[in-house]
Amino acid sequence: MKNIFLIAFVVFLISCQENKKEYNFHLQEGSGLLINTPVSLELEELKDENVSLLNGDDIIPFDLDTVANKIWFIHQKNRTDEYQVLVNNKPVHTAQKFSAVKNEGDLMLQNSNNALVGYRYGMHYPPKGVDTIFKKSGFIHPIITPKGDTLTRINPPDHWHHYGVWGPWTHTRIDTMRVDFWNLGDGQGTVLFKEFNEISNGAVSTGFNAVQEHIDYKTQTEPQVALNENLQIRLWDLGRDDRYMLDYTSSFTTPLAEGILFEAYRYGGGLGMRFTERWHKDNCKVLTSEGEDRLTADGTNAKWAIVTGESSDGKGTNGILFLSNPNNRMHPEPMRVWPIDGNGGRGDMFFEFCPIRHVEWQIEPNKEYELKYRMIVFDGELSKEEAEAYWQSFANPLELKPISN
The missing domain is CATH 2.60.40 (Immunoglobulin-like)
Structure with missing residues (x-):
C-alpha cells in the first residue's frame, strides 16, 4: 500500500x-x-x-x-x-459505549454490554483432578468475535499450561540456572497478576493497565520476582459490526542485579495464543505478510499474520489478524505456528510472535523494554490488502498536532 x-x-x-x-x-x-x-x-x-x-x-x-x-x-x-x-x-x-466490568476475578471488556475480551486477574484453577501446579492468573480469555464465537482456549488436556493469550518466557537464565516460566508443570516459575494501574471506559475504547510478576521458584530458597511487567490492553471500536481492534503492549524490567537472559527458543514471550478446540488441520488456515501459509509459516518472520477458521455454526469463517510493531526487538518478527500433524494428527492451532525464536536477548537490570502488538478480531474474511493497511496504520499512526495562528 x-x-x-x-x-x-x-x-x-x-x-x-x-x-x-x-x-x-x-x-x-x-x-x-x-x-x-x-x-x-x-x-x-x-x-x-x-x-x-x-x-x-x-x-x-x-x-x-x-x-x-x-x-x-x-x-x-x-x-x-x-x-x-x-x-x-x-x-x-x-454515549459511553465501551466498559470494563469486574466479575468474580474476571475483567470483561464490553461493547454496549456485549462481552468481547476477558482478562483473568483472580486465580484460575485447572479442572478437578488436575494438579493445582497449573493454577494461574494474568491471562486473556475469552476473546469473542462480534457475532459471539469464542476463539481462545484454556487448560486443554494436551497442554494444561496453555492460557488463551499470554506471553511467559520459556528458556531463561538467572545466575547460570535455567528457569522456565512457561511450562507450569515443571514448577520453576510462573506469571501472576499483581494489581491494576488503570481501568478506563470511553465512547470509542476501553482497556486496562495490569501489573504482572514473573516469579522465579527455582534459584533462591524463597520465590523472587524476576520480571515486573506492565500489560496494557485497549479495545477499540472500528465503526463496523464485524470487527474490532485490540492493542496488546507489554513493557517490563528486571530487578535482578545481574539481569536475566532470554535464551533463543521456539516458544516464549511476545504474544502467544491457543485457539479454540473447533479448529484443526482441515478447517483452519494461515497467511502471513511474506506469503507463507499454515504449512510453511513456522520459524519464518512476518509483519502480520492472518489466522482464519470455521465459525461455530459451520456457515462461515472468523479469525484474528496479528500485527507486529516495527519497533519490536525483532521485526519482521519470528513466529511459532503449530504443524498440521501436531496433537496426534489433529493439527490444533497455536500461534505466537516469538522475538527470541532465533536470537537470545539479554535483559539488563532496571532498564525498560517494550513489545507492541495489535489484533483485529473479525467475523467473515479479511483480505491481505486490508491486513497490509492495518499494519501500515499500526506502524505509522495518524497523529494530528494543531498549529495555532
Missing part, C-alpha cells in the same frame, strides 16, 4: 465574547484509506475543558486524555476529511 500522506491544517479562532476556541483541521490522504483506524489529535488547552468533535454535521464520539491533552477518535474511510473541535463550548455528549 502506498504511504498515507497526512496534512493537518488547524485554524485557531477565539471569540472574545463567549471565550470559545474553534480548531479546524483537514485530513488528506494520498492513495485512499482502506480501513477505519484510531487517530489522536493533540491540543494544548484541553484539560478540564468542554470539548466537542464534529465531522460536517455529524457528532463524532471520542475519548479525552486529559493527561496527554489528546482526543482519540476513529477516522472512518467513508467520512469527509474535515473535522472541527470546539473548546469551551456547550459539550455535545456521546
Whole structure:
C-alpha cells in the first residue's frame, strides 16, 4: 500500500465574547484509506475543558486524555476529511459505549454490554483432578468475535499450561540456572497478576493497565520476582459490526542485579495464543505478510499474520489478524505456528510472535523494554490488502498536532 500522506491544517479562532476556541483541521490522504483506524489529535488547552468533535454535521464520539491533552477518535474511510473541535463550548455528549466490568476475578471488556475480551486477574484453577501446579492468573480469555464465537482456549488436556493469550518466557537464565516460566508443570516459575494501574471506559475504547510478576521458584530458597511487567490492553471500536481492534503492549524490567537472559527458543514471550478446540488441520488456515501459509509459516518472520477458521455454526469463517510493531526487538518478527500433524494428527492451532525464536536477548537490570502488538478480531474474511493497511496504520499512526495562528 502506498504511504498515507497526512496534512493537518488547524485554524485557531477565539471569540472574545463567549471565550470559545474553534480548531479546524483537514485530513488528506494520498492513495485512499482502506480501513477505519484510531487517530489522536493533540491540543494544548484541553484539560478540564468542554470539548466537542464534529465531522460536517455529524457528532463524532471520542475519548479525552486529559493527561496527554489528546482526543482519540476513529477516522472512518467513508467520512469527509474535515473535522472541527470546539473548546469551551456547550459539550455535545456521546454515549459511553465501551466498559470494563469486574466479575468474580474476571475483567470483561464490553461493547454496549456485549462481552468481547476477558482478562483473568483472580486465580484460575485447572479442572478437578488436575494438579493445582497449573493454577494461574494474568491471562486473556475469552476473546469473542462480534457475532459471539469464542476463539481462545484454556487448560486443554494436551497442554494444561496453555492460557488463551499470554506471553511467559520459556528458556531463561538467572545466575547460570535455567528457569522456565512457561511450562507450569515443571514448577520453576510462573506469571501472576499483581494489581491494576488503570481501568478506563470511553465512547470509542476501553482497556486496562495490569501489573504482572514473573516469579522465579527455582534459584533462591524463597520465590523472587524476576520480571515486573506492565500489560496494557485497549479495545477499540472500528465503526463496523464485524470487527474490532485490540492493542496488546507489554513493557517490563528486571530487578535482578545481574539481569536475566532470554535464551533463543521456539516458544516464549511476545504474544502467544491457543485457539479454540473447533479448529484443526482441515478447517483452519494461515497467511502471513511474506506469503507463507499454515504449512510453511513456522520459524519464518512476518509483519502480520492472518489466522482464519470455521465459525461455530459451520456457515462461515472468523479469525484474528496479528500485527507486529516495527519497533519490536525483532521485526519482521519470528513466529511459532503449530504443524498440521501436531496433537496426534489433529493439527490444533497455536500461534505466537516469538522475538527470541532465533536470537537470545539479554535483559539488563532496571532498564525498560517494550513489545507492541495489535489484533483485529473479525467475523467473515479479511483480505491481505486490508491486513497490509492495518499494519501500515499500526506502524505509522495518524497523529494530528494543531498549529495555532
